[in-house]
Amino acid sequence: MSGTALLERLRARDWRITPQRRVIAQALEGDHVHLTAEEVLGIARGQLPEVSLATVYNTLNELVAMGELQPVDAGPGPTRYDPNVAQPHHHLACLRCGELHDVYPVGEDSMELPRSQRFGYQLVSREVLFQGYCPRCRATAP
């Protein structure tokens, strides 16, 4: 349920929308998308061939800083970026190929960190990551 929600939110923030930023943001639209920087570059170049990798990284980092994108480090390989920041959810990752799914476990999420366990930290987020082997990887090797 989005359309171009991301772009609209960025406009609402008075964020300067350049052609490069627009195609990068469009590449990220969607609720179950977990692209790497290189994949974003590939998609963006389909629309605007002269986009550079550095701009992709710059833009991704800005989106992360403004909370519109969540970086997910799971398993091997490059960071993946999750544009679904509205709905709280967890991730399921393949330890072998790095494939990533959104998951919504049942019956929990009272899980808070008691003050005695916070070590004086200012808490920002909680990440839950389930790890395993996807059917494909399970088939092609032990």
Add this chain to the structure above:
Amino acid sequence: MSGTALLERLRARDWRITPQRRVIAQALEGDHVHLTAEEVLGIARGQLPEVSLATVYNTLNELVAMGELQPVDAGPGPTRYDPNVAQPHHHLACLRCGELHDVYPVGEDSMELPRSQRFGYQLVSREVLFQGYCPRCRATAP
């Protein structure tokens, strides 16, 4: 509560214990230790100056593969290695400096992934990571 439990477990597995592997395993002893590969190298070299970084990585990877060590990727910087694999626990990491603590939240841990959310994966582990800013980093900058 350990002593040289790790080394003993490794012996029990018929794992060949060389001087290098021994000093590396000794560097990892402890329940609240979260060393990086470089830190392990430093400690190991205190006992055996000619240990190489490649051997540290080889050994760490073998320990991870046999389930005696858990790699923790949190925040920036290099992977940290957690020898506390007996007690299930979570982690609290500083987003700025990468400092890592073990935490034991209260009242939860029924959190299972229902079959309908497993996507055919063979599940191996669940990681919970709390992220924030440690008191020191909070003091020295916004």
Add this chain to the structure above:
DNA sequence: CCGTCGATTTAGAACCGTTCAAGTTCTGCC
């Protein structure tokens, strides 16, 4: 003992993902 074979270690090069630096181009404003 000696030679051989496989496992382990080493130094250094290679690799990958990401960031940085320097110069260029674009945008909006006067």
Add this chain to the structure above:
DNA sequence: GGCAGAACTTGAACGGTTCTAAATCGACGG
């Protein structure tokens, strides 16, 4: 048009990890 600042590009640099080739070690059989 001209200026200032932001954004972009290219390519080099960087940090962490893995790979490669060669040296070394240990166990075993002859």
